[in-house]
Amino acid sequence: MAKQERAVRTREALIRAAAESFDQDGFTVASLTRISSRAGVSSGALHFHFASKAALADAVEEAAATALRTVAPDTGHLGTSRLQHLVDATHRLAEALRDDVVLRAGFELSGEAAREPHTDLRMSWRDRVERQARRCEESGELREGVTVGRVVSAVVAATVGFEVLGVRDRAWLAPGTVTEFWRLLLPTLASDAVAARVRPEGSFRSAGRR
Template identity: 60%
Template sequence: MVKQERAARTRDSLIRSAAEVFDQGGSSAPSLTLISSRAGVSNGALHFHFASKAALVDAVGESALVRLLAVANGARQPGQGQVQLLVDATHALAGALRADVVLRVGFALSGDASRAAGTDLRQHWRSWVERTVRQAEARGELRRGAGVREAVMAVVAVTMGFEVLGTRDAAWLSASTVAGFWQLLLPTLVSADVLAAIDADGSHGVRALYGVR
Protein backbone atom coordinates (compact mmCIF):
# COMPACT_ATOMS: atom_id res chain seq x y z
CA MET A 1 0.00 0.00 0.00
CA VAL A 2 2.83 2.40 0.89
CA LYS A 3 4.56 1.65 -2.42
CA GLN A 4 1.31 2.25 -4.31
CA GLU A 5 0.76 5.57 -2.56
CA ARG A 6 4.34 6.62 -3.26
CA ALA A 7 3.98 5.63 -6.92
CA ALA A 8 0.73 7.58 -7.20
CA ARG A 9 2.35 10.67 -5.68
CA THR A 10 5.30 10.37 -8.06
CA ARG A 11 2.98 10.03 -11.04
CA ASP A 12 0.95 13.06 -9.97
CA SER A 13 4.13 15.06 -9.44
CA LEU A 14 5.36 14.19 -12.93
CA ILE A 15 2.03 15.20 -14.47
CA ARG A 16 2.09 18.54 -12.67
CA SER A 17 5.75 19.13 -13.56
CA ALA A 18 5.03 18.33 -17.21
CA ALA A 19 2.09 20.75 -17.18
CA GLU A 20 4.29 23.49 -15.68
CA VAL A 21 6.95 22.94 -18.35
CA PHE A 22 4.37 22.78 -21.15
CA ASP A 23 2.72 25.94 -19.81
CA GLN A 24 6.00 27.77 -20.17
CA GLY A 25 7.20 26.41 -23.50
CA GLY A 26 4.66 24.20 -25.23
CA SER A 27 4.43 20.42 -25.32
CA SER A 28 6.83 19.73 -28.20
CA ALA A 29 10.17 21.25 -27.19
CA PRO A 30 10.88 20.50 -23.50
CA SER A 31 12.89 17.39 -22.66
CA LEU A 32 11.84 14.62 -20.34
CA THR A 33 14.99 15.31 -18.33
CA LEU A 34 13.75 18.80 -17.53
CA ILE A 35 10.37 17.42 -16.46
CA SER A 36 11.83 14.71 -14.25
CA SER A 37 14.28 17.19 -12.70
CA ARG A 38 11.47 19.60 -11.86
CA ALA A 39 9.53 16.73 -10.26
CA GLY A 40 12.60 15.73 -8.24
CA VAL A 41 12.82 12.21 -9.67
CA SER A 42 15.16 10.37 -12.02
CA ASN A 43 14.61 9.80 -15.73
CA GLY A 44 14.23 6.14 -14.88
CA ALA A 45 11.34 6.89 -12.55
CA LEU A 46 9.69 8.95 -15.27
CA HIS A 47 10.01 6.15 -17.80
CA PHE A 48 8.63 3.69 -15.27
CA HIS A 49 5.36 5.65 -15.30
CA PHE A 50 5.37 6.94 -18.89
CA ALA A 51 6.90 5.13 -21.85
CA SER A 52 7.22 8.30 -23.92
CA LYS A 53 6.58 12.02 -23.94
CA ALA A 54 3.36 11.35 -25.88
CA ALA A 55 2.15 9.12 -23.04
CA LEU A 56 2.96 11.85 -20.53
CA VAL A 57 1.13 14.45 -22.62
CA ASP A 58 -1.90 12.14 -22.77
CA ALA A 59 -1.77 11.73 -19.00
CA VAL A 60 -1.81 15.51 -18.55
CA GLY A 61 -4.92 15.68 -20.74
CA GLU A 62 -6.64 12.88 -18.83
CA SER A 63 -5.83 14.48 -15.47
CA ALA A 64 -7.13 17.81 -16.75
CA LEU A 65 -10.42 16.16 -17.75
CA VAL A 66 -10.87 14.78 -14.23
CA ARG A 67 -10.31 18.30 -12.90
CA LEU A 68 -12.72 19.84 -15.40
CA LEU A 69 -15.52 17.46 -14.45
CA ALA A 70 -14.81 18.07 -10.76
CA VAL A 71 -15.09 21.83 -11.31
CA ALA A 72 -18.34 21.58 -13.29
CA ASN A 73 -20.04 19.08 -11.01
CA GLY A 74 -18.63 20.70 -7.88
CA ALA A 75 -20.49 23.90 -8.75
CA ARG A 76 -23.81 22.22 -7.89
CA GLN A 77 -25.54 23.68 -4.85
CA PRO A 78 -28.67 22.48 -3.00
CA GLY A 79 -31.89 23.83 -4.50
CA GLN A 80 -30.04 25.42 -7.40
CA GLY A 81 -31.64 25.88 -10.83
CA GLN A 82 -29.90 24.68 -13.96
CA VAL A 83 -29.23 28.16 -15.29
CA GLN A 84 -27.67 29.21 -12.00
CA LEU A 85 -25.58 26.03 -12.15
CA LEU A 86 -24.39 27.07 -15.60
CA VAL A 87 -23.48 30.54 -14.34
CA ASP A 88 -21.69 29.09 -11.32
CA ALA A 89 -19.80 26.53 -13.37
CA THR A 90 -18.45 29.19 -15.73
CA HIS A 91 -17.24 31.23 -12.76
CA ALA A 92 -15.67 28.12 -11.23
CA LEU A 93 -14.01 27.21 -14.52
CA ALA A 94 -12.51 30.68 -14.90
CA GLY A 95 -11.17 30.53 -11.34
CA ALA A 96 -9.74 27.06 -11.87
CA LEU A 97 -8.06 28.10 -15.12
CA ARG A 98 -6.32 30.92 -13.29
CA ALA A 99 -5.08 28.64 -10.50
CA ASP A 100 -4.64 25.14 -11.93
CA VAL A 101 -1.82 24.68 -14.42
CA VAL A 102 -2.84 21.10 -15.26
CA LEU A 103 -6.34 22.19 -16.24
CA ARG A 104 -5.00 25.18 -18.16
CA VAL A 105 -2.55 23.06 -20.13
CA GLY A 106 -5.20 20.40 -20.74
CA PHE A 107 -7.28 22.98 -22.59
CA ALA A 108 -4.24 24.17 -24.52
CA LEU A 109 -3.51 20.59 -25.61
CA SER A 110 -7.09 20.29 -26.88
CA GLY A 111 -6.41 23.16 -29.26
CA ASP A 112 -3.05 21.84 -30.50
CA ALA A 113 -3.68 20.86 -34.12
CA SER A 114 -0.21 19.28 -34.41
CA ARG A 115 -0.98 16.76 -31.67
CA ALA A 116 -2.52 13.37 -32.33
CA ALA A 117 -6.13 13.06 -31.18
CA GLY A 118 -6.39 12.71 -27.41
CA THR A 119 -8.58 13.99 -24.60
CA ASP A 120 -10.55 16.97 -25.93
CA LEU A 121 -11.52 19.11 -22.95
CA ARG A 122 -13.34 21.62 -25.12
CA GLN A 123 -15.63 18.94 -26.49
CA HIS A 124 -16.30 17.60 -22.99
CA TRP A 125 -17.12 21.13 -21.82
CA ARG A 126 -19.46 21.61 -24.77
CA SER A 127 -21.26 18.36 -23.92
CA TRP A 128 -21.63 19.37 -20.27
CA VAL A 129 -23.00 22.80 -21.23
CA GLU A 130 -25.47 21.25 -23.66
CA ARG A 131 -26.78 18.78 -21.08
CA THR A 132 -27.22 21.57 -18.55
CA VAL A 133 -29.04 23.87 -20.99
CA ARG A 134 -31.34 21.05 -22.08
CA GLN A 135 -32.15 20.29 -18.44
CA ALA A 136 -32.91 23.98 -17.92
CA GLU A 137 -35.29 23.86 -20.87
CA ALA A 138 -36.99 20.72 -19.55
CA ARG A 139 -37.53 22.43 -16.18
CA GLY A 140 -39.09 25.47 -17.79
CA GLU A 141 -36.25 27.84 -16.90
CA LEU A 142 -35.69 29.14 -20.43
CA ARG A 143 -37.88 31.86 -21.85
CA ARG A 144 -40.26 31.04 -24.69
CA GLY A 145 -38.42 31.13 -28.00
CA ALA A 146 -34.94 30.81 -26.50
CA GLY A 147 -33.04 28.36 -28.67
CA VAL A 148 -31.08 25.61 -26.94
CA ARG A 149 -28.60 25.31 -29.79
CA GLU A 150 -27.96 29.06 -29.86
CA ALA A 151 -27.59 29.23 -26.08
CA VAL A 152 -25.07 26.39 -26.09
CA MET A 153 -23.13 28.00 -28.93
CA ALA A 154 -22.98 31.33 -27.08
CA VAL A 155 -21.85 29.87 -23.75
CA VAL A 156 -19.24 27.54 -25.26
CA ALA A 157 -17.86 30.08 -27.72
CA VAL A 158 -17.52 32.83 -25.11
CA THR A 159 -16.13 30.70 -22.28
CA MET A 160 -13.62 29.02 -24.57
CA GLY A 161 -12.70 32.43 -25.92
CA PHE A 162 -12.04 33.55 -22.36
CA GLU A 163 -9.92 30.41 -21.85
CA VAL A 164 -7.73 31.18 -24.89
CA LEU A 165 -7.43 34.91 -24.23
CA GLY A 166 -6.79 34.25 -20.55
CA THR A 167 -3.48 32.56 -21.34
CA ARG A 168 -2.07 36.02 -22.15
CA ASP A 169 -4.23 38.27 -19.98
CA ALA A 170 -5.79 36.94 -16.77
CA ALA A 171 -8.40 39.74 -16.86
CA TRP A 172 -10.33 37.60 -19.37
CA LEU A 173 -10.77 35.02 -16.60
CA SER A 174 -11.84 37.48 -13.92
CA ALA A 175 -15.16 37.19 -12.12
CA SER A 176 -16.22 40.60 -13.47
CA THR A 177 -15.62 39.48 -17.07
CA VAL A 178 -17.66 36.31 -16.60
CA ALA A 179 -20.43 38.21 -14.79
CA GLY A 180 -20.53 40.80 -17.58
CA PHE A 181 -21.14 38.08 -20.13
CA TRP A 182 -24.02 36.67 -18.11
CA GLN A 183 -25.56 40.09 -17.55
CA LEU A 184 -25.67 40.43 -21.33
CA LEU A 185 -26.94 36.91 -22.11
CA LEU A 186 -29.38 36.14 -19.30
CA PRO A 187 -32.18 38.55 -20.34
CA THR A 188 -32.36 36.81 -23.72
CA LEU A 189 -32.20 33.34 -22.19
CA VAL A 190 -34.62 33.33 -19.25
CA SER A 191 -37.89 35.01 -18.33
CA ALA A 192 -38.00 38.04 -16.04
CA ASP A 193 -39.15 36.06 -13.00
CA VAL A 194 -36.38 33.48 -13.42
CA LEU A 195 -33.85 36.25 -14.06
CA ALA A 196 -34.69 37.89 -10.74
CA ALA A 197 -33.54 34.78 -8.88
CA ILE A 198 -30.21 34.34 -10.72
CA ASP A 199 -26.95 35.84 -9.50
CA ALA A 200 -24.75 36.65 -12.49
CA ASP A 201 -21.80 37.06 -10.08
CA GLY A 202 -22.13 33.40 -9.08
CA SER A 203 -23.92 32.03 -6.04
CA HIS A 204 -22.36 32.44 -2.61
CA GLY A 205 -21.48 28.74 -2.44
CA VAL A 206 -19.41 28.71 -5.61
CA ARG A 207 -17.69 31.98 -4.71
CA ALA A 208 -16.62 30.49 -1.40
CA LEU A 209 -15.62 27.11 -2.85
CA TYR A 210 -13.55 28.39 -5.75
CA GLY A 211 -12.39 31.71 -4.37
CA VAL A 212 -14.38 33.69 -6.94
CA ARG A 213 -14.10 37.42 -6.23
Protein backbone atom coordinates (compact mmCIF):
# COMPACT_ATOMS: atom_id res chain seq x y z
CA MET A 1 0.00 0.00 0.00
CA ALA A 2 2.84 2.38 0.87
CA LYS A 3 4.38 1.81 -2.57
CA GLN A 4 1.04 2.46 -4.25
CA GLU A 5 0.55 5.70 -2.31
CA ARG A 6 4.05 6.86 -3.22
CA ALA A 7 3.39 6.03 -6.86
CA VAL A 8 0.15 8.05 -6.80
CA ARG A 9 1.89 11.01 -5.16
CA THR A 10 4.74 10.84 -7.66
CA ARG A 11 2.35 10.74 -10.58
CA GLU A 12 0.38 13.71 -9.22
CA ALA A 13 3.60 15.67 -8.64
CA LEU A 14 4.70 15.00 -12.22
CA ILE A 15 1.34 16.11 -13.64
CA ARG A 16 1.46 19.34 -11.67
CA ALA A 17 5.11 19.97 -12.60
CA ALA A 18 4.28 19.35 -16.26
CA ALA A 19 1.33 21.73 -16.05
CA GLU A 20 3.54 24.42 -14.55
CA SER A 21 6.15 23.93 -17.28
CA PHE A 22 3.57 23.92 -20.08
CA ASP A 23 1.95 27.03 -18.59
CA GLN A 24 5.24 28.92 -18.30
CA ASP A 25 7.20 27.67 -21.31
CA GLY A 26 4.66 26.12 -23.67
CA PHE A 27 4.47 22.47 -24.66
CA THR A 28 7.18 22.67 -27.33
CA VAL A 29 9.82 24.31 -25.12
CA ALA A 30 9.07 22.41 -21.89
CA SER A 31 11.61 19.66 -21.24
CA LEU A 32 11.27 16.36 -19.41
CA THR A 33 14.45 17.13 -17.50
CA ARG A 34 13.01 20.34 -16.13
CA ILE A 35 9.69 18.68 -15.35
CA SER A 36 11.30 15.85 -13.38
CA SER A 37 13.48 18.36 -11.51
CA ARG A 38 10.47 20.54 -10.71
CA ALA A 39 8.60 17.49 -9.42
CA GLY A 40 11.59 16.43 -7.31
CA VAL A 41 11.90 13.00 -8.91
CA SER A 42 14.47 11.29 -11.09
CA SER A 43 14.22 11.01 -14.86
CA GLY A 44 13.82 7.27 -14.38
CA ALA A 45 10.81 7.81 -12.15
CA LEU A 46 9.28 10.12 -14.72
CA HIS A 47 9.70 7.55 -17.51
CA PHE A 48 8.26 4.84 -15.27
CA HIS A 49 4.99 6.78 -15.17
CA PHE A 50 5.04 8.51 -18.55
CA ALA A 51 6.71 7.28 -21.72
CA SER A 52 6.93 10.72 -23.32
CA LYS A 53 6.13 14.41 -23.01
CA ALA A 54 3.03 13.77 -25.10
CA ALA A 55 1.83 11.21 -22.55
CA LEU A 56 2.38 13.76 -19.79
CA ALA A 57 0.37 16.33 -21.73
CA ASP A 58 -2.45 13.79 -22.12
CA ALA A 59 -2.44 13.25 -18.35
CA VAL A 60 -2.54 17.02 -17.72
CA GLU A 61 -5.55 17.32 -20.01
CA GLU A 62 -7.33 14.43 -18.27
CA ALA A 63 -6.72 15.99 -14.84
CA ALA A 64 -7.93 19.34 -16.18
CA ALA A 65 -11.07 17.71 -17.56
CA THR A 66 -11.82 16.33 -14.10
CA ALA A 67 -11.34 19.79 -12.63
CA LEU A 68 -13.65 21.30 -15.25
CA ARG A 69 -16.44 18.90 -14.31
CA THR A 70 -16.12 20.10 -10.71
CA VAL A 71 -15.93 23.78 -11.65
CA ALA A 72 -18.87 23.65 -14.07
CA PRO A 73 -21.25 20.84 -13.04
CA ASP A 74 -24.25 20.21 -15.26
CA THR A 75 -26.72 20.85 -12.43
CA GLY A 76 -27.01 23.90 -10.20
CA HIS A 77 -28.39 24.58 -6.73
CA LEU A 78 -32.05 23.81 -6.15
CA GLY A 79 -34.13 26.87 -6.97
CA THR A 80 -31.42 28.53 -9.09
CA SER A 81 -32.52 29.51 -12.59
CA ARG A 82 -30.87 27.74 -15.49
CA LEU A 83 -29.43 31.00 -16.75
CA GLN A 84 -28.03 31.89 -13.32
CA HIS A 85 -26.35 28.49 -13.28
CA LEU A 86 -24.66 29.34 -16.58
CA VAL A 87 -23.55 32.75 -15.28
CA ASP A 88 -22.15 31.11 -12.14
CA ALA A 89 -20.30 28.51 -14.21
CA THR A 90 -18.47 31.20 -16.18
CA HIS A 91 -17.42 32.93 -12.96
CA ARG A 92 -16.19 29.65 -11.47
CA LEU A 93 -14.27 28.86 -14.65
CA ALA A 94 -12.51 32.24 -14.63
CA GLU A 95 -11.64 31.88 -10.96
CA ALA A 96 -10.29 28.36 -11.47
CA LEU A 97 -8.24 29.42 -14.48
CA ARG A 98 -6.60 32.08 -12.30
CA ASP A 99 -5.83 29.71 -9.44
CA ASP A 100 -5.44 26.18 -10.87
CA VAL A 101 -2.39 25.73 -13.07
CA VAL A 102 -3.48 22.23 -14.14
CA LEU A 103 -6.81 23.50 -15.47
CA ARG A 104 -5.10 26.49 -17.09
CA ALA A 105 -2.50 24.29 -18.79
CA GLY A 106 -5.20 21.89 -19.95
CA PHE A 107 -6.98 24.71 -21.75
CA GLU A 108 -3.71 26.01 -23.20
CA LEU A 109 -2.85 22.55 -24.54
CA SER A 110 -6.15 22.57 -26.46
CA GLY A 111 -4.73 25.36 -28.62
CA GLU A 112 -1.24 23.88 -28.97
CA ALA A 113 -0.43 23.55 -32.67
CA ALA A 114 2.41 21.05 -32.09
CA ARG A 115 0.08 18.25 -30.95
CA GLU A 116 -3.41 16.89 -31.35
CA PRO A 117 -5.42 17.32 -28.14
CA HIS A 118 -6.15 14.10 -26.26
CA THR A 119 -8.97 15.78 -24.32
CA ASP A 120 -9.92 19.10 -25.90
CA LEU A 121 -10.82 21.28 -22.90
CA ARG A 122 -12.15 24.13 -25.01
CA MET A 123 -14.49 21.76 -26.83
CA SER A 124 -15.52 20.18 -23.52
CA TRP A 125 -16.37 23.64 -22.19
CA ARG A 126 -18.34 24.42 -25.34
CA ASP A 127 -20.35 21.22 -24.88
CA ARG A 128 -21.14 22.13 -21.27
CA VAL A 129 -22.29 25.61 -22.27
CA GLU A 130 -24.50 24.11 -24.97
CA ARG A 131 -26.16 21.69 -22.54
CA GLN A 132 -26.86 24.50 -20.09
CA ALA A 133 -28.11 26.84 -22.83
CA ARG A 134 -30.49 24.15 -24.03
CA ARG A 135 -31.88 23.83 -20.51
CA CYS A 136 -32.36 27.62 -20.46
CA GLU A 137 -34.37 27.34 -23.68
CA GLU A 138 -36.43 24.41 -22.38
CA SER A 139 -37.32 26.30 -19.20
CA GLY A 140 -38.41 29.39 -21.16
CA GLU A 141 -35.69 31.66 -19.78
CA LEU A 142 -34.41 32.94 -23.12
CA ARG A 143 -35.83 36.01 -24.84
CA GLU A 144 -38.04 35.29 -27.82
CA GLY A 145 -35.95 34.78 -30.95
CA VAL A 146 -32.75 33.93 -29.05
CA THR A 147 -31.51 30.50 -30.10
CA VAL A 148 -29.27 28.05 -28.26
CA GLY A 149 -26.67 28.50 -31.00
CA ARG A 150 -26.49 32.24 -30.43
CA VAL A 151 -26.07 31.76 -26.68
CA VAL A 152 -23.29 29.22 -27.20
CA SER A 153 -21.48 31.40 -29.73
CA ALA A 154 -21.52 34.46 -27.49
CA VAL A 155 -20.63 32.76 -24.23
CA VAL A 156 -17.94 30.44 -25.58
CA ALA A 157 -16.31 33.13 -27.72
CA ALA A 158 -16.11 35.49 -24.74
CA THR A 159 -14.99 32.99 -22.10
CA VAL A 160 -12.39 31.28 -24.27
CA GLY A 161 -11.19 34.75 -25.25
CA PHE A 162 -10.83 35.63 -21.56
CA GLU A 163 -8.92 32.36 -21.05
CA VAL A 164 -6.49 33.05 -23.90
CA LEU A 165 -5.90 36.69 -22.93
CA GLY A 166 -5.68 35.73 -19.26
CA VAL A 167 -2.51 33.74 -19.89
CA ARG A 168 -0.62 37.04 -20.10
CA ASP A 169 -2.90 39.34 -18.12
CA ARG A 170 -4.93 37.88 -15.24
CA ALA A 171 -7.21 40.94 -15.29
CA TRP A 172 -9.12 39.24 -18.13
CA LEU A 173 -10.10 36.52 -15.63
CA ALA A 174 -11.12 38.92 -12.87
CA PRO A 175 -14.68 38.73 -11.49
CA GLY A 176 -15.37 42.26 -12.73
CA THR A 177 -14.53 41.32 -16.32
CA VAL A 178 -16.96 38.41 -16.33
CA THR A 179 -19.60 40.50 -14.56
CA GLU A 180 -19.43 43.30 -17.15
CA PHE A 181 -19.74 40.76 -19.95
CA TRP A 182 -22.98 39.45 -18.44
CA ARG A 183 -24.30 42.96 -17.77
CA LEU A 184 -24.00 43.62 -21.48
CA LEU A 185 -25.35 40.26 -22.63
CA LEU A 186 -28.22 39.51 -20.25
CA PRO A 187 -30.64 42.21 -21.54
CA THR A 188 -30.45 40.74 -25.06
CA LEU A 189 -30.36 37.10 -23.95
CA ALA A 190 -32.86 36.62 -21.13
CA SER A 191 -36.58 37.16 -20.94
CA ASP A 192 -37.50 40.29 -18.98
CA ALA A 193 -38.67 38.32 -15.95
CA VAL A 194 -35.50 36.25 -15.79
CA ALA A 195 -33.11 39.13 -16.53
CA ALA A 196 -34.48 41.01 -13.52
CA ARG A 197 -33.47 38.25 -11.11
CA VAL A 198 -30.24 36.88 -12.61
CA ARG A 199 -27.16 38.28 -10.89
CA PRO A 200 -24.41 39.06 -13.43
CA GLU A 201 -21.81 39.01 -10.64
CA GLY A 202 -22.77 35.42 -9.82
CA SER A 203 -24.95 34.06 -7.05
CA PHE A 204 -22.16 32.63 -4.94
CA ARG A 205 -19.15 33.83 -2.98
CA SER A 206 -15.85 32.09 -2.45
CA ALA A 207 -12.62 32.94 -0.70
CA GLY A 208 -10.99 33.78 -4.00
CA ARG A 209 -13.58 36.34 -5.06
CA ARG A 210 -14.26 39.83 -3.77
